[in-house]
Amino acid sequence: xxxxxxxxxxxxxxxxxxxxxxxxxxxxxxxxxxxxxxxxxxxxxxxxxxxxxxxxxxxxxxxxxxxxxxxxxxxxxxxxxxxxxxxxxxxxxxxxxxxxxxxxxxxxxxxxxxxxxxxxxxxxxxxxxxxxxxxxxxxxxxxxxxxxxxxxxxxxxxxxxxxxxxxxxxxxxxxxxxxxxxxxxxxxxxxxxxxxxxxxxxxxxxxxxxxxxxxxxxxxxxxxxxxxxxxxxxxxxxxxxxxxxxxxxxxxxxxxxxxxxxxxxxxxxxxxxxxxxxxxxxxxxxxxxxxxxxxxxxxxxxxxxxxxxxxxxxxxxxxxxxxxxxxxxxxxxxxxxxxxxxxxxxxxxxxxxxxxxxxxxxxxxxxxxxxxxxxxxxxxxxxxxxxxxxxxxxxxxxxxxxxxxxxxxxxxxxxxxxxxxxxxxxxxxxxxxxxxxxxxxxxxxxxxxxxxxxxxxxxxxxxxxxxxxxxxxxxxxxxxxxxxxxxxxxxxxxxxxxxxxxxxxxxxxxxxxxxxxxxxxxxxxxxxxxxxxxxxxxxxxxxxxxxxxxxxxxxxxxxxxxxxxxxxxxxxxxxxxxxxxxxxxxxxxxxxxxxxxxxxxxxxxxxxxxxxxxxxxxxxxxxxxxxxxxxxxxx
Amino acid sequence: xxxxxxxxxxxxxxxxxxxxxxxxxxxxxxxxxxxxxxxxxxxxxxxxxxxxxxxxxxxxxxxxxxxxxxxxxxxxxxxxxxxxxxxxxxxxxxxxxxxxxxxxxxxxxxxxxxxxxxxxxxxxxxxxxxxxxxxxxxxxxxxxxxxxxxxxxxxxxxxxxxxxxxxxxxxxxxxxxxxxxxxxxxxxxxxxxxxxxxxxxxxxxxxxxxxxxxxxxxxxxxxxxxxxxxxxxxxxxxxxxxxxxxxxxxxxxxxxxxxxxxxxxxxxxxxxxxxxxxxxxx
Numbered sequence: 001x002x003x004x005x006x007x008x009x010x011x012x013x014x015x016x017x018x019x020x021x022x023x024x025x026x027x028x029x030x031x032x033x034x035x036x037x038x039x040x041x042x043x044x045x046x047x048x049x050x051x052x053x054x055x056x057x058x059x060x061x062x063x064x065x066x067x068x069x070x071x072x073x074x075x076x077x078x079x080x081x082x083x084x085x086x087x088x089x090x091x092x093x094x095x096x097x098x099x100x101x102x103x104x105x106x107x108x109x110x111x112x113x114x115x116x117x118x119x120x121x122x123x124x125x126x127x128x129x130x131x132x133x134x135x136x137x138x139x140x141x142x143x144x145x146x147x148x149x150x151x152x153x154x155x156x157x158x159x160x161x162x163x164x165x166x167x168x169x170x171x172x173x174x175x176x177x178x179x180x181x182x183x184x185x186x187x188x189x190x191x192x193x194x195x196x197x198x199x200x201x202x203x204x205x206x207x208x209x210x211x212x213x214x215x216x217x218x219x220x221x222x223x224x225x226x227x228x229x230x231x232x233x234x235x236x237x238x239x240x241x242x243x244x245x246x247x248x249x250x251x252x253x254x255x256x257x258x259x260x261x262x263x264x265x266x267x268x269x270x271x272x273x274x275x276x277x278x279x280x281x282x283x284x285x286x287x288x289x290x291x292x293x294x295x296x297x298x299x300x301x302x303x304x305x306x307x308x309x310x311x312x313x314x315x316x317x318x319x320x321x322x323x324x325x326x327x328x329x330x331x332x333x334x335x336x337x338x339x340x341x342x343x344x345x346x347x348x349x350x351x352x353x354x355x356x357x358x359x360x361x362x363x364x365x366x367x368x369x370x371x372x373x374x375x376x377x378x379x380x381x382x383x384x385x386x387x388x389x390x391x392x393x394x395x396x397x398x399x400x401x402x403x404x405x406x407x408x409x410x411x412x413x414x415x416x417x418x419x420x421x422x423x424x425x426x427x428x429x430x431x432x433x434x435x436x437x438x439x440x441x442x443x444x445x446x447x448x449x450x451x452x453x454x455x456x457x458x459x460x461x462x463x464x465x466x467x468x469x470x471x472x473x474x475x476x477x478x479x480x481x482x483x484x485x486x487x488x489x490x491x492x493x494x495x496x497x498x499x500x501x502x503x504x505x506x507x508x509x510x511x512x513x514x515x516x517x518x519x520x521x522x523x524x525x526x527x528x529x530x531x532x533x534x535x536x537x538x539x540x541x542x543x544x545x546x547x548x549x550x551x552x553x554x555x556x557x558x559x560x561x562x563x564x565x566x567x568x569x570x571x572x573x574x575x576x577x578x579x580x581x582x583x584x585x586x587x588x589x590x591x592x593x594x595x596x597x598x599x600x601x602x603x604x605x606x607x608x609x610x611x612x613x614x615x616x617x618x619x620x621x622x623x624x625x626x627x628x629x630x631x632x633x634x635x
Numbered sequence: 636x637x638x639x640x641x642x643x644x645x646x647x648x649x650x651x652x653x654x655x656x657x658x659x660x661x662x663x664x665x666x667x668x669x670x671x672x673x674x675x676x677x678x679x680x681x682x683x684x685x686x687x688x689x690x691x692x693x694x695x696x697x698x699x700x701x702x703x704x705x706x707x708x709x710x711x712x713x714x715x716x717x718x719x720x721x722x723x724x725x726x727x728x729x730x731x732x733x734x735x736x737x738x739x740x741x742x743x744x745x746x747x748x749x750x751x752x753x754x755x756x757x758x759x760x761x762x763x764x765x766x767x768x769x770x771x772x773x774x775x776x777x778x779x780x781x782x783x784x785x786x787x788x789x790x791x792x793x794x795x796x797x798x799x800x801x802x803x804x805x806x807x808x809x810x811x812x813x814x815x816x817x818x819x820x821x822x823x824x825x826x827x828x829x830x831x832x833x834x835x836x837x838x839x840x841x842x843x844x845x846x847x848x849x850x851x852x853x854x855x856x857x858x859x860x861x862x863x864x865x866x867x868x869x870x871x872x873x874x875x876x877x878x879x880x881x882x883x884x885x886x887x888x889x890x891x892x893x894x895x896x897x898x899x900x901x902x903x904x905x906x907x908x909x910x911x912x913x914x915x916x917x
Contacts, residue, residue, distance in 0.1 A: 152866045152867060152868075152869065152870075153866055155869075156863075156865075156866070156868075222863070222865055222866065223863060224863050226863075228823075228824050228862070228863070230820075230822065230823035230824050230840055231823040231824065231863065231864060231865055234822075234823060234865070318839075318840040318841025318842070318907075318909070319840070319841065319909040323841065323842075324824055324839050324840060324841075324842075325839065325842070358709075358719060359711070359716065359717065359718045359719050360718070360719035360720065360721070360722065361721050361722070361723050362723075363722060363723065363724055363725075364723075364724045364725075364729055365723065365724070366724075367724070367729050367733075388762075388765055389765040389766040389826070389835045389836055389837055389844075389846075390766065390837040390839065390844075391766045391767070391768040391769070391818070391836065391837055391839055391842045391843075391844030391845075392768055393768055393770065394762075394767035394768050394770070394771055394772045394773075395770070395772045397751055397762065397772065398744075398747075398748040398751060398752070401744055401747050401748065401751075402744040402748070405740045405743055405744050405747075406737075406740055406744075408736070408740060409733070409736045409737050409740055412732070412736045413732075413733075415698055416728075416729070416732045418702075419698070419701050419702055419705060420725070420728070422702070422705035422706065422709065423638075423641075423701075423705050423709065424638060424641070424709055424719055424720055424722070425705065425709045425719040426709065426710070426711040426712070426716075426717045426718065426719045427705070427706060427709055427710050427711055428711045429710075437702070437706065440698070440702060441699065441702070444695060444698050444699070445695070448691045448694065448695050451687060451691060451743070452684065452687055455683060455687060455743070455747050456747065456751055456761075456762035456765060457676075457679055457680045457683045457747075457750060457751070457761040457762045457764070457765070458680055458683050458684055458687065459765065460676070460680060460762060460764045460765035460833060460834070460835050461669065461670045461677075461680050461830070461833060461835065463765075463835060463861070464826055464828070464835070464861035464862060465861070528669040528670075528684075529669055530669070530670070530828075530830040530857060530859070532828065532859055532860070532861045533861075533863075534863045534868065534869075535859075535868060535869035536869040537869045537870060537872070539857070584716060613721065614718045614719065614721065615718035615719050615720055615721040616721040
């Protein structure tokens with residue numbers, strides 16, 4: 001296909017000037033946020049105090065939500081994200097897609113996909129550790145069956161924040177850092193399709209995280225991450241923060257998905273046929289389909305709940321004609337694709353890494369792709385398995401049981417591809433490879449336990465118990481997070497130009513793998529023995545298992561600190577420069593120098609072969625880069 | 636060793652390990668499989684848990700065996716970096732894998748559907764312990780004991796429409812008689828979970844959620860709320876009793892007399908109750 005690339009002139013590497021304090025950056029964004037929030041709060045109180053509803057109770061949802069809305073606008077204005085649309089509105093030139101150098105670019109709305117990838121890495125890393133600290137607090141509470149460590153309200157706040165951080169804020173833990181950094185490099189493009197939208201979709205995330213965290217000051221939200229509305233309608237203003245930040249993340253997901261889809265569809269270099277597309281790019285493509293079609297449901301549901309809370313509508317209130325089932329359906333129609341938004345990138349990373357360290361082509365490339373496509377399609381047809389005992393029309397049960405069990409077929413493809421790639425291979429046990437291999441063990445346990453939950457009679461007991469909790473931690477923590485660590489050990493030498501310490505990496509891996517399993521395996525038993533989720537109390541005979549789990553969880557937290565130490569040590573102190581291709585990998589991104597040039601490729605790119613042709617001496621090099629193009633006038 | 640020999644060796648290890656693992660599951664785990672045999676629905680769930688465990692174990696053992704076999708046998712030798720054979724797929728193996736996994740799944744789904752709907756000997760299907768909504772796809776015949784479970788923050792109360800609509804704070808059931816739970820809520824979403832009975836049904840305001848069970852032993856069972864319902868959700872727990880038939884008749888007669896003054900003021904029995912508009916700030 002022909003490349004729509006413009007010559008390099010449209011992306012000057014270092015635009016002149018504008019590096020001082022008086023430029024658009026995150027500090028002005030925060031100033032804008034505070035100013036906008038204050039204005040919104042003031043308007044809201046002026047308006048809202050005239051409503052009986054607001055006058056009768058001692059807080060004002062309208063004011064808080066207006067504060068968030070105007071704060072968001074102020075934040076985006078301070079970051080300079082609104083400059084382009086405003087300029088175009090008045091018919092003025094929009095300026096260049098500028099790519100800066102220097103540390104200051106990380107605090108700005110950069111349009112360089114590599115900068116955005118690194119921004120995502122740090123931003124999501126922060127949320128991941130906040131969520132992790134919450135997990136430690138939950139396990140502290142559960143050390144004793146009845147004696148509380150926290151008050152019930154604090155405990156629910158911690159539980160809600162842990163879930164929301166890990167599932168919403170961290171949902172792009174692979175698509176954010178690695179997808180944005182490497183998809184353009186892997187398909188031979190100089191940029192993402194919509195760089196300004198890319199910047200916007202990243203900067204919405206810290207804002208959403210900030211709003212979500214700030215709900216602590218308002219007493220948190222009591223509903224957990226699922227936000228079921230009868231309780232949510234009853235909750236304090238912390239609930240408004242939950243709704244607003246989830247909506248922001250939803251918008252970010254939709255923008256991200258459109259950007260990624262258009263990039264992969266239209267910005268592939270000549271020769272990058274669908275059959276040569278790296279499997280990681282396929283996983284980003286399928287994830288984007290889910291991120292495009294799922295979050296609109298969440299946005300709709302969040303908007304209805306906001307109206308219920310502020311304007312007296314009754315979408316979710318049974319006595320006046322609404323139904324709590326409406327939220328349950330809308331939320332899980334988003335929520336189930338969401339868990340595959342978390343799982344598919346993991347499939348992509350491990351299958352991308354296996355051939356490199358097995359020194360073999362990816363076995364069954366088409367099977368892997370069809371597995372991902374199958375998961376994508378089926379994931380929209382299974383949502384009511386979250387509602388088997390909810391009292392929704394029970395004649396739908398057999399259908400959702402069938403679709404839920406069917407989804408294990410395309411997931412099974414990934415396992416076949418993985419194991420067959422390892423068969424007769426020449427395996428190197430590097431840290432990324434260890435994490436990728438552990439992914440298969442963990443995801444296997446997660447997948448097999450899912451079969452119990454898909455079968456209605458078994459699910460009657462297991463639904464809402466710790467069994468469910470152990471199941472999705474095996475798929476998300478054991479799957480997604482292990483794949484993320486595989487990715488970071490694999491790609492950080494390219495992203496940051498330095499190597500992570502291998503000894504610390506191996507310590508991190510073995511402690512993470514052992515303590516992860518020692519934390520979550522007993523929880524299957526705890527759930528089967530009747531312990532519900534999200535409770536601060538439990539039956540005394542379950543104390544031994546719970547204490548075991550808590551101690552394992554603390555050690556797992558320690559293992560994450562080993563990683564943090566390694567990350568900081570390698571990046572800040574040691575700074576061992578990484579070679580351009582430390583793993584001897586064939587794929588496109590490793591053929592570029594480190595650090596990657598600002599415009600990625602100096603000349604026109606032509607892809608000559610697939611990325612996994614290991615062991616085939618007749619395979620040509622993966623790409624050739626032509627001579628640099630002289631910029632044409634007026635472009 | 637050639638490819639075929641590797642495959643045969645790994646397959647033999649798999650079969651041996653799978654048989655051992657299934658024997659362990661069948662003889663050591665299965666007799667203790669939760670949720671036990673306190674009621675017919677709990678027994679159904681226990682039986683299905685065991686069937687699934689016996690099916691899943693060989694699959695899991697197989698994946699782990701082939702994975703570990705590859706990791707042990709196919710390592711990079713020391714010296715310069717070597718490549719493996721450039722094998723890109725195997726049509727028959729791929730087709731076979733698709734066929735076998737699809738067949739296992741379809742068999743499980745068909746068996747599961749039959750279990751859900753079929754009701755031999757006038758019993759409800761295996762999933763009847765889970766809340767089926769107002770129109771169950773599977774229900775037992777006869778004249779079951781109707782118990783309405785009314786959830787509110789943060790406790791369950793129970794109404795017996797066949798016994799003058801009396802409402803009690805504790806739950807007792809007669810052994811051997813089929814019970815038809817009607818679960819509803821008057822404030823937020825709760826979930827009625829009687830663990831040993833194998834019953835779980837969400838209590839949704841404005842909805843009538845029906846679940847069936849037949850207690851088969853006399854004794855205590857746990858009741859917990861299984862859906863996050865606010866501040867004291869973790870403390871929304873109680874015990875219920877399964878009594879001998881004569882003892883239960885005495886219990887319900889006593890409850891009717893003792894609660895008669897309160898019963899007089901209760902709203903007439905209905906499938907759902909709409910209280911005053913929801914108060915905020917709970």
